[in-house]
Amino acid sequence: MKPAALFRQRVSIEQVEEGRDLAPKFDRDGLIPAVTTDFTSGELLMHGYMNDEALARTIETGQAHYYSRSRQALWHKGATSGLVQTVRELLIDDDQDCVWLRVEVGGNGASCHVGYRSCFYRKLPVGEAALSTPLELEFTETEKVFDPEVVYPGVPNPTKL
Amino acid sequence: MKPAALFRQRVSIEQVEEGRDLAPKFDRDGLIPAVTTDFTSGELLMHGYMNDEALARTIETGQAHYYSRSRQALWHKGATSGLVQTVRELLIDDDQDCVWLRVEVGGNGASCHVGYRSCFYRKLPVGEAALSTPLELEFTETEKVFDPEVVYPGVPNPTKL
Numbered sequence: 191m192k193p194a195a196l197f198r199q200r201v202s203i204e205q206v207e208e209g210r211d212l213a214p215k216f217d218r219d220g221l222i223p224a225v226t227t228d229f230t231s232g233e234l235l236m237h238g239y240m241n242d243e244a245l246a247r248t249i250e251t252g253q254a255h256y257y258s259r260s261r262q263a264l265w266h267k268g269a270t271s272g273l274v275q276t277v278r279e280l281l282i283d284d285d286q287d288c289v290w291l292r293v294e295v296g297g298n299g300a301s302c303h304v305g306y307r308s309c310f311y312r313k314l315p316v317g318e319a320a321l322s323t324p325l326e327l328e329f330t331e332t333e334k335v336f337d338p339e340v341v342y343p344g345v346p347n348p349t350k351l
Numbered sequence: 352m353k354p355a356a357l358f359r360q361r362v363s364i365e366q367v368e369e370g371r372d373l374a375p376k377f378d379r380d381g382l383i384p385a386v387t388t389d390f391t392s393g394e395l396l397m398h399g400y401m402n403d404e405a406l407a408r409t410i411e412t413g414q415a416h417y418y419s420r421s422r423q424a425l426w427h428k429g430a431t432s433g434l435v436q437t438v439r440e441l442l443i444d445d446d447q448d449c450v451w452l453r454v455e456v457g458g459n460g461a462s463c464h465v466g467y468r469s470c471f472y473r474k475l476p477v478g479e480a481a482l483s484t485p486l487e488l489e490f491t492e493t494e495k496v497f498d499p500e501v502v503y504p505g506v507p508n509p510t511k512l
Contacts, residue, residue, distance in 0.1 A: 200512045210487040232393025237449040252478030280477050283470040285510040288398040290471045309444040310451045316441050317413030326371040349446040351361045
């Protein structure tokens with residue numbers, strides 16, 4: 191189905207905030223941020239982006255699709271790694287410029303290209319604890335779930351400086 | 352403390368992904384997305400943005416600060432509504448272009464300017480259920496926690512079409 195058939199025009203704040211129309215707002219690059227959490231644990235797994243096609247494909251197939259900004263292409267999550275994300279619940283926020291995917295992850299359950307379960311494997315000190323310099327990140331996951339060089343052989347690292 | 356004193360230069364992918372340096376990546380508008388979940392329930396409360404000052408203030412004070420794109424100003428969440436978010440845990444993702452705040456919300460516990468507890472109070476049908484047109488959103492919260500006209504008298508609605 192074409193995205194245009196799923197999405198409505200944004201005509202009023204009342205419609206966008208209080209209505210039942212799906213009228214997502216894509217930014218100047220045509221993207222909407224997508225927050226992905228584990229359906230069972232609630233853990234934040236990743237933060238990605240979708241274009242209209244990725245959102246439409248996610249709705250239709252029930253599997254998470256994103257837009258890869260580094261590859262500039264539609265990205266069916268798990269197509270390379272096997273770690274498909276099955277969408278158990280898909281929500282949208284008040285002004286419809288962000289979506290929330292509650293997913294079950296296939297395979298070994300990892301979602302991070304570095305090999306950790308979640309992309310959020312380091313925490314920052316906050317408040318009193320942060321005032322001792324230099325500030326250092328602390329790892330919350332200490333073991334990788336997979337070796338990226340085995341799972342993504344020859345694939346460039348998507349991280350940009 | 353000045354943001355420059357907290358943040359390091361990004362010098363290598365190894366440093367950014369596997370190191371202990373806090374070296375966040377701000378986008379071309381100087382912003383980094385922030386995902387905020389309830390520390391106890393894990394529920395996604397909101398998706399916002401921080402500039403370097405908002406991130407530095409959050410780290411230093413332990414209370415969530417964002418950058419309001421609609422008001423183009425630093426935004427101490429709860430300053431108007433009393434619904435301050437106390438940061439229990441602050442994490443950063445693999446390539447350091449997104450932060451995750453696990454918070455406890457003060458007052459009545461709401462985080463959404465429309466009056467609901469979470470900004471994500473509507474869900475989309477997915478897969479088979481989505482193929483019946485027209486697609487309609489379903490409300491997951493049916494009662495507002497507060498009346499925005501009482502809490503934010505005379506404040507313009509931040510939602511943009």
